[in-house]
Structures are given as structure tokens and as C-alpha cells.
Amino acid sequence: MQFETVENGDISLWVASQGEGPVILCVHGWPELWYSWRHQMAYFAERGHRVAAMDVRGYGGSSKPHAIAAYTLRELASDVAAVARHLSPEPVTLLGHDWGAPIVYATALLHPRVVRAVAGLSVPFTPPGPQSFLDLAKRLFANRFFYQLYFQEEGVAEAELEADIPTALRKIYFSLSGEAPPDMWLQERPATETLLQRLEAPDPFPGWMTPEDLATYADAFEAGGFRGPLNRYRAQRLDPEQLSAVHGLRLKQPTCFIAGERDPVRRFAPDGDFYARADASADDFRGTTIVPNAGHWVQQEAPEAVNKALETFVAEAGP
Secondary structure, three states: OEEOOOOEEOOEEEEEEEOOOOOEEEOOOOOOOOHHHHHHHHHHOOOOOOOEEEEOOOOOOOOOOOOOOHHOOOHHHHHHHHHHHHHHOOOEEEEOOHHHHHHHHHHHOHHHHEEEEEEEEEEOOOOOOOOOHHHHHHHHOOOOHHHHHHHHOOOOHHHHHOOHHHHHHHHHHHHOOOOOOOOOOOOOOOOOOOOOOOOOOOOOOOOOOOHHHHHHHHHHHHOOOOEEEEHHHHHHHHHHOOOHOOOOOEEEEOEEEEEEEEOHHOOOOOOOOOOOOOOOOOOOOOEEEOOOOOOOOOOHOHHHHHHHHHHHHHHHOOO
């Protein structure tokens, strides 16, 4: 494993990589790190690729600007494009999970020359438009607790999560996983509640994340805090105006979608299954893989199934 810092203007980005060959660049979501891709990095490095995973700004070893405006999709896509250009003179394959998926989709739209192919995990592609998801969430979850709305007031979620970071992470990771009761993350409860108060933190934790894995995440958030990661949720209201030039655009690059069967994100759609039409806005869609019994952390919960699906996609879409 090699580590380096890549500069994008005044932002420094921490990048881990291993292997040699055509580049695959991995982008994590909330609340994770480059480390979320450890299984994929080892797998593809052994199969003739240089596999890199970056800490998104706000996380881990990367810069943590204070302003909410620093966390728009335009800014985050600029970071990914800068890392891609640093790693390879040729277009790269992007893998994105959770918030990393919208980030790599935005990179494919805004910086198409650096992207060979793009795989989204857990969040399907939706073309940018004039409405923020927060506006939709206010209607879908009116008078109910919804974590993204809870995150909007600066300092509130930070205080709750940072009071006991190891426990907070264990609750979040478990509650979105395939082992949790299916209604735990999106259970109906008053809007006045807090994120963690009804979530479980099993001990021992399910085997897909070891105590050492949990400590790696906890140490990073103890050092860096949660403001940067939470600011991505707050910056959603700025995205529509900044992305106006790509409103309604479809993905042109080869793309695929992978998700866990029991991922709560699947139930975000007002009309049922959010994953049912993952192909709707892609010109070169290579298929959906729904991994049985897995939850939101699909590439960590079920690395063998995810790696197999990604290997097929990369082989067909790559050089």
C-alpha cells in the first residue's frame, strides 16, 4: 500500500493505492474513509490494476474546510478529477459508494474526459435538476425524523456523534447493515428525536467489520470530527444552481449499479423501490447487481459478490 497527497488548489487529498496497471479510483461515502475499499483494492491490484482510494475532503487525511459551500458536488467532483489526472494520463474507472456515488456521477458529467467508466454502489444515478433532495425529503418525511433533515442545523449532529464516536459509528454501521431489523434506520419516530437514541450497537459487532476495522474509523473521526462529513448534507441546497449546466444530462460512460438487497436507501423512493430503475438515465448501462442479504455497506459486507460484479464490469468497460 502506498500513500500520497494530491493537491487540488488549496485542498489536499489523501490517496492510498496499490498495484500497477489501468487505474481504478474509489470514492467513499458517509461516514467512512478510503479504507472502506480495502477488499476491492487488494482484489483488483492482484488482477493487473492500480487501485486507488481517496479520503473525500472533510475526512481522514484530506483537508477539512469549514464552509458548507466547500462540500458541493461541483467541488467534490473537482477533487476526484484532480486525483484521476494525477494518477493517470488516460481516463480512469470510478467506483463510488453512498455519497461517493453521486460524487463520481457528477465527475462523469462535469469532467467526462477523465472518466472511462463509472460504477455506483448503493445510490443509483439521478440526473441533476432544479430541486434539492432536501425539498423532497421535507415532503416525504413531514413531521417525522429523517436523518438528513436532522443534519441541517450546524453543530447539533456534531455534538451528538462526537460525544462517543466509537459507539456512534457502531450504531450507524449496524443500523444500515443487512443484519439490522429492516425498519431500524427509517423507523417512524418524532421529528424531535436525535439520530442515535433508538439505534442499536451490538457487541460483538457482526464479523464483516472487525474491532481493528472499527478502530481505524473511530481514530480518524476522533482526529477530524464530523463537521466536514455533515456539511455534504447541508451543501445539497447549493447543488441545483451550481450544476445548472448539466441539469437533465444522462450518463454517457459505461455504468453499472450494485447494492445490497436490504439497504434502507432502497426505500427512499416515494413509489416503492428506489433501485428498480437504476438504468433509466444511462446511455450505456451494463446491469444491476442486488446482493442478497447485504445492507448499505455492500462492498464491506459482501466483498466477494461485489468484487465479482465489478470484475465483469471493469473487464467489459475498460481498456
